[in-house]
Structure formats: C-alpha cells, structure tokens
Amino acid sequence: MNRRRTGPSKGDMREAAILDAARTLFTEQPFDAVTIDDLARAAGLSRTGxxxxxxxxxxxxxxxxARFWDVLGASHVWFDSTGPSPALLREQLLASARLWREHAGVLSCTPSSAEVREFNTRVTARHDQRCADKISRDQELGTATTTIAAIRLAxxxxxxxxxxxxxxxxxxxxELDDAVQDIAEAIQRLVYGPTTAS
Known part of the structure; x- marks a missing residue:
C-alpha cells in the first residue's frame, strides 16, 4: 500500500532552511560578503548539500x-480598480510598505549577481505594466491625465x-502610515489631478 505524504518532504524542509538562513544572513551582511559556505553552514548542510x-x-x-513578490502581487487591489479609488490605492500601498519594512534587509540587496539584477528588472517591468494598464483604462474613461503616457506615469x-x-x-x-498617505496623495495628483487626491 502506498502511503500518501501529508507534510513537507525532507528536501522541502532543507530548501526552506536555506532560504531562512539566507534571509537572516542577507539582512545582517552585504550580499557579496555572504558565501556559499556561510549559507550551507547556517542551514545545517554541507557545501555539496x-x-x-x-x-x-x-x-x-x-x-x-520571488516569495515576497508573490505575496505583494496578491495585494494589488488598486491595479484592478476603475477610476482614482483612493481607498484601494492606500490599501495596496500599505501592504507594500509593510512587506518592505519587514524584509528590507533582503529587498534592499544590491548584489553584483546578474541573475538577481535580471530578476529585479523583470519584476519591475511586470509591476510597471500592471500600473500602466490601470492608468490606460482610466485615460480611456477620461478620469486620468493624458498629457503623459501611461507607462511613463507608471x-x-x-x-x-x-x-x-x-x-x-x-x-x-x-511613520509608515504617514508615508503611505503622502505617496497615495502624490500618485492621485500625478495621475488624476488635485481634485481627487483626498
């Protein structure tokens, strides 16, 4: 009889251990200062492992x-809205700000790795395109400014x-709430004008 697995495999747990170790190490030290040996040792593995x-x-x-961006992507409620929707914009920004504050050590990494730079470029382009799509819809509806292209605004x-x-x-x-309010107002004014900023 085959036993159905009910929990994470040993491999899943080891991979999670590496990611947990990385989150700690990349927060404490610059990315380029952390070695493969540091990551392996902190995760309880050999270099080969x-x-x-x-x-x-x-x-x-x-x-x-990628884990953080997946969480962030699920909070993009403003991108799916119509018109200024200031409450949804603040909700989206607050989720983003909280995630950034919690994982600033990792998200602010500026590694020499081309692999990471390419990943960040793809993620940023995807985010900007979603924002541009939202602005384009509102431009067509006449609620957003058309003097600047949607992708440039994004x-x-x-x-x-x-x-x-x-x-x-x-x-x-x-301080986080104040920053969200400031950014939300700046975005509303930039895209829709001062009458929709409140």
Whole structure:
C-alpha cells in the first residue's frame, strides 16, 4: 500500500532552511560578503548539500525575493480598480510598505549577481505594466491625465514609491502610515489631478 505524504518532504524542509538562513544572513551582511559556505553552514548542510538545492547564491536570493513578490502581487487591489479609488490605492500601498519594512534587509540587496539584477528588472517591468494598464483604462474613461503616457506615469510612480520605501526599514507604524498617505496623495495628483487626491 502506498502511503500518501501529508507534510513537507525532507528536501522541502532543507530548501526552506536555506532560504531562512539566507534571509537572516542577507539582512545582517552585504550580499557579496555572504558565501556559499556561510549559507550551507547556517542551514545545517554541507557545501555539496547546498548545491543539491541551489546552483548559485544569486539563485537563493532570487527565490527569496520571488516569495515576497508573490505575496505583494496578491495585494494589488488598486491595479484592478476603475477610476482614482483612493481607498484601494492606500490599501495596496500599505501592504507594500509593510512587506518592505519587514524584509528590507533582503529587498534592499544590491548584489553584483546578474541573475538577481535580471530578476529585479523583470519584476519591475511586470509591476510597471500592471500600473500602466490601470492608468490606460482610466485615460480611456477620461478620469486620468493624458498629457503623459501611461507607462511613463507608471515608471514615475514606481520610482517615487521605491525611494520612499527605502527609508522605511525602521519606521514606526505611525511613520509608515504617514508615508503611505503622502505617496497615495502624490500618485492621485500625478495621475488624476488635485481634485481627487483626498
């Protein structure tokens, strides 16, 4: 009789251990200072054991970031809305800000790894396109400005947001809420004009 597995496999747990170790190490040290041996040792594995799960250090960081982006993608309620929808924009920004604050050490990594840079480029492009699609729909409805192309507006929004989130690693809840309110108002004014910013 075949026994049906009811929990994570040993391999799943070892991979999770590597990712947990990476989250801690990349928060405490610059990415380029962390070695494969550091990751393997922190996860309770040999160097050979590490390579069974990940081929590079960049692959570990990419897998870790992918987890965060999957969570973030599920919170993009404003992108699916119609019109200014300020409450949904604030909800989306707050989810993003909280995730960034919790995982700032990992999300702010600036590694030399081409693998990670390419991943970040793809993720940013996907996010900007979703934002641009939302703005384009609102431009067609006549609620959003048409003086700037939707994709350019989306890129501006991303740059404004990311610059502010980079300052939020140690922010209090009040500071985080204030930052979300500021960014939400800036986006509303940029895309829809001052009459919809409140």
């Amino acid at each position: 590490f390579y069974f799960y990940f081929r590079t250090k960049g692959a570990v960081l990419t897998a870790l970031m 890129e501006m929004i991303g740059a404004i947001r990311d610059a502010r989130w980079a300052q939020m690693a140690k922010a209090s809840d009040t």
